[in-house]
Amino acid sequence: MEEISTNDTLERKKAMIIKAAMEVFAQNGYAKGSIGDIAAKAEIGKATLYYYFDSKEALFMEAVKLAYQLFFENIEKQVASLVGFEARFRALVRIPIRYIYEHVPILFEARNSFPEAYLAELETLQEYGRQRMRNNIHRLFQEGLAEKKVDDRFSFEALSNVVHDWMMMAELNCDLHERQMIMQKLEKEQDLLIDLVLYGILKRG
Amino acid sequence: MEEISTNDTLERKKAMIIKAAMEVFAQNGYAKGSIGDIAAKAEIGKATLYYYFDSKEALFMEAVKLAYQLFFENIEKQVASLVGFEARFRALVRIPIRYIYEHVPILFEARNSFPEAYLAELETLQEYGRQRMRNNIHRLFQEGLAEKKVDDRFSFEALSNVVHDWMMMAELNCDLHERQMIMQKLEKEQDLLIDLVLYGILKRG
Amino acid sequence: MEEISTNDTLERKKAMIIKAAMEVFAQNGYAKGSIGDIAAKAEIGKATLYYYFDSKEALFMEAVKLAYQLFFENIEKQVASLVGFEARFRALVRIPIRYIYEHVPILFEARNSFPEAYLAELETLQEYGRQRMRNNIHRLFQEGLAEKKVDDRFSFEALSNVVHDWMMMAELNCDLHERQMIMQKLEKEQDLLIDLVLYGILKRG
Amino acid sequence: MEEISTNDTLERKKAMIIKAAMEVFAQNGYAKGSIGDIAAKAEIGKATLYYYFDSKEALFMEAVKLAYQLFFENIEKQVASLVGFEARFRALVRIPIRYIYEHVPILFEARNSFPEAYLAELETLQEYGRQRMRNNIHRLFQEGLAEKKVDDRFSFEALSNVVHDWMMMAELNCDLHERQMIMQKLEKEQDLLIDLVLYGILKRG
DNA sequence: GATGAATGAGTGTTCATTCAT
DNA sequence: GATGAATGAACACTCATTCAT
Structure with missing residues (x-):
């Protein structure tokens, strides 16, 4: 006790x-x-x-793990609270942005001063994150299919991989001290982006 | 002489x-x-x-300028060597990735230790880059329209902004020491992504 | 404990x-x-x-404070151990010399590399020193008067100010860039000093 | 030619x-x-x-020589333009102040980084200055005597030495590492100086 | 005669890390 | 468990001095 x-x-x-x-x-x-x-x-x-x-690296690893955990808790809770493929898809694209924006470049930077041992651990952690994200996306697309919303031209695997990977990108060339404005800009742009992904840009002939 | x-x-x-x-x-x-x-x-x-x-900051600024210059020289040369909207669009998406991947997170990091004076210069440089990129994209979409390849549902301005901004993002969670593999992975993924952007994911009907 | x-x-x-x-x-x-x-x-x-x-400047400030403290402890102890105006006056003139000789030019030099913040603190410290010295001189002259040793031709205030300032060898708490004003002040004081040298301060009897 | x-x-x-x-x-x-x-x-x-x-030290030496030269040219011209012991004495005390104020602490500071060779040269230069100053003072006091203005209680030699040394604000031409001896010399001279301050140099009449 | 270009030696300062308590 | 005190190693930057031209 x-x-x-x-x-x-x-x-x-x-x-x-x-x-x-x-x-x-x-x-x-x-x-x-x-x-x-x-x-x-x-x-x-x-x-x-x-x-x-043990070291700055070890502590950083733990900080990264925490950020991951909060990220997934947040995203999964929000997606669960919504109904329908489109709404959930939009949420799944929107939410990661802030986390990515705040943490990914730092991850990047850290790698440069990391010894091998920690790099491997970091890789493992990221692979875990990727998998979890892929699962979320995969589940979502299956729902979309069931709802007959999603085109079946693409393979699920490839599709969720791609969507995940692009989800992991972010507008980086911005002033760190003006995050609020950037976030607003990004969130507005996302609607357009999502439209683009949903409907495509090529004319059908 | x-x-x-x-x-x-x-x-x-x-x-x-x-x-x-x-x-x-x-x-x-x-x-x-x-x-x-x-x-x-x-x-x-x-x-x-x-x-x-004069200082580490000043030297860094010059390094950033050089990276920008090489970036645009490369992208514009390659785009010019290709024919047709689709081919050029693919190039315009593909090429920036490596540059972004290599330089943007460092730009991000640098901001944290930069004095005001250099931040302003950095901003100016980035605005210039954004504009030049936007011009490339804009020109490309006009060609696409002329070729009747591009759907005219979207406004040019908004569209080129969005495409540009997403172009400025990149897969960051990768091992810096294994860039070759990542680059190959990214380049493969991009094809799928581009398909996605070109044709959209929603069923018509 | x-x-x-x-x-x-x-x-x-x-x-x-x-x-x-x-x-x-x-x-x-x-x-x-x-x-x-x-x-x-x-x-x-x-x-x-x-x-x-915190810094070289901060440490230097402490060194100056220590020098001041030792200076006054020494001078006041010695003056207290002597009897009579003349003996005490001799002591009050003699003792400062070593301290001034050792420390003042360095104070002078330091000002050139000091940031504003420390200059202000230095000023405060010097003002404190000036006051303490003036008190010592003033007390001594009052004793001299009481002993009917000192000529009452000079005003106490002016006299102790002048003796103090000259004892300090030069007015140091001044902006190096405003030498003109200081010079004028010194030149005015010099008249009093020169009178003093020409005619002395002791009553003839 | x-x-x-x-x-x-x-x-x-x-x-x-x-x-x-x-x-x-x-x-x-x-x-x-x-x-x-x-x-x-x-x-x-x-x-x-x-x-x-040849070096920073050599250039500094020349700068010191120039300052000396300007100093004496100035002082001697001004004294020559005045009439009577008192007026000339006042001038002889006043004029050096600015030069001392501006140059002496720097001389002081420089010694600390000077190699032996230059220290000797500096010494020579200062000895020359002392002599020239002593001559000026000596001449002045002889005039004062002739005018029956100056009390003959003090020896000429000692007096002009003391006045000169104090005018120089502190005996500078000394080895910093042999301060003890200098201090002793100054302390002896101080007695004469203090007598001077206490009793003045002018004859009462 | 004059100097642009180059540098070794040194400066104040920071920081992750250790260790005795 | 917790930490105050201590430090080696590194860093950005400066400056008197040299040397090829």
């Missing part, structure tokens, strides 16, 4: 540090996101941080 | 340094791409580098 | 670093007195020094 | 550089007064400066 509650406290503390790390890395990037800032945000000493995590 | 050849040598040296900088920044990112590494790659002393450039 | 002894150790270490800084700056001046030398003299790592002090 | 005019040009150029150096050193101090700034102010290339002068 005591063990459990102790472990609980420990895990809760770890979680707090990871959350702080996620915020600091999201704001400043990997290189500029310093251990000192994270410790300060978590309101602990720098050395304490090293009691819980 | 002598003046010209002297300036020429000087400019050639500057260009070499910028090239070295572009490579180092592309490989290591902005924060981890050190002046020392760049100087070593350019085979000059660190202090010499400061004879040619 | 433990708190106190811990703080004590910390403060003692800080004090050691400040002392080392004071010595290095006194020997080499501000620009040539390097952080590395100070750390070496204090037998700590350079980075450790930055654990205790 | 041609030789002479060439030498003339050469000397004129040297003089321009020295003037620039004097100004830069006066403004920024020795350490912060950079060769680059001086070359820019003299409107020549940095390398050209090294064609005319």
Whole structure:
């Protein structure tokens, strides 16, 4: 019992540090996101941080895992709350953008200073994320088929892969300090984009 | 005459340094791409580098400009060598990917450590790039219209904006050290994506 | 208790670093007195020094404060140990010389590389020093008057101001770029000083 | 003839550089007064400066010599234009202040980075200055005596030495590493000075 | 005579990491 | 468990000086 509650406290503390790390890395990037800032945000000493995590890389890995988890929790909850293929498809395209926008470039940056060991772990994590995303998309397209909304010209596998991969892209050439405006712009553009994907641009002859 | 050849040598040296900088920044990112590494790659002393450039930021700006220039030279040359709307559209989508993939996340990262003055210059440069890209896309769609290939349901402006913005996104969650494979994967995926954009996913009827 | 002894150790270490800084700056001046030398003299790592002090400027400020403190402790102790106006006046003139000789030109030099924030603090410190010195001089002259040793031809205020300013060898708390004003002030004061040298301050009897 | 005019040009150029150096050193101090700034102010290339002068120290020496020369030219011209002991004494005290104020702390600072060879030359230069100043003072006091204005209680030699040394704001021509001796000398001289302040130098009548 | 180009040696400062307590 | 204190290694940047032309 005591063990459990102790472990609980420990895990809760770890979680707090990871959350702080996620915020600091999201704001400043990997290189500029310093251990000192994270410790300060978590309101602990720098050395304490090293009691819980082996290195900056290890902590970053945990922050990435947390971001992934929040991302999927959010997306799946929202998709579940909607009805019909089109509505769900739109949601599935829209929601990832902010997460991608905030976290992916940092992932990218981090890779450059990562030792092999962590790169492999990162890869594994990303493969897991890709799979989960693909599942979501796959399920959605099957619903679309059942609803007779989706053209059956394309294979499911390829289609969900492609949609997933493009979902993982984002408008990057923007000012980090003006995220709100960008987000609004992106969200408006998405409607057009989605129309484009839904109806295509070529004339039928 | 002598003046010209002297300036020429000087400019050639500057260009070499910028090239070295572009490579180092592309490989290591902005924060981890050190002046020392760049100087070593350019085979000059660190202090010499400061004879040619005022600061790391200034040098980075030049590296970004070079990447932009190479990007547009490449894309426009390739598009010009192809015939017909579809072929050109495919090229215009495919080629940017590698450049975006290599340079955009670094741009992102750099912003975090950039002083106001350089941010403004960066913005200007990006606006220029956006405009030039938009022009390419716009011209292409007009050709598509003339060829009666493109559906006229969408406004040109909106359409070229959207296509441009999505063109500026890229598959980021990949291993920087295995770019070749990723690039191949991306290029395969793009065909499917392009089909998708060209024909849409919804059944007509 | 433990708190106190811990703080004590910390403060003692800080004090050691400040002392080392004071010595290095006194020997080499501000620009040539390097952080590395100070750390070496204090037998700590350079980075450790930055654990205790924010910057070279901040450390220099502390060194100046220490010099001031030692200066006044010394001068006031010695004056207190003597009897009679003449003896005390001699002491009050003699003692400052060494401190001025050792520290003032360095203060001067430092101003050139100091940011605004520290200049203001320096000003405050110097104003405090001026006041404390003026008090010492004023008290002494009142004693001299009481002893009927000092000629009452000069006003106390003006006299102690002038003696103080000249004792400080030059008005230092001035903007290097506003030398004209300072020069005018000094030149006015000089008349009083010259009277003093020409006629002396002691009553003839 | 041609030789002479060439030498003339050469000397004129040297003089321009020295003037620039004097100004830069006066403004920024020795350490912060950079060769680059001086070359820019003299409107020549940095390398050209090294064609005319061996090193920063050598150039500084010349700047000091120039300051000395201007100082004496100025002071002697002004004293000569005045009549009577008191007027001349006032001038002799007033004029040095600006020069001292502007140049002495820099001299001080420079010693710290000077190699032996230049320190000796500096010493020589200062000894020359001292002598010339002493002569001026000596002459003045003889006039004062002749005018029966000056009290004969003080020896000429001692008096003019003391006045000179104090005018120099502090005995500078000393080895920083042998401060003890200097301090002792100053402390002895102070007694004379203090007598002077206490009793004045003018005869009562 | 004049200098553009080049640099080695050094500066102040940062930061992930360790260790004694 | 927790941390204050300490640091090595690195970084961007400066500057007096040199050298080929």
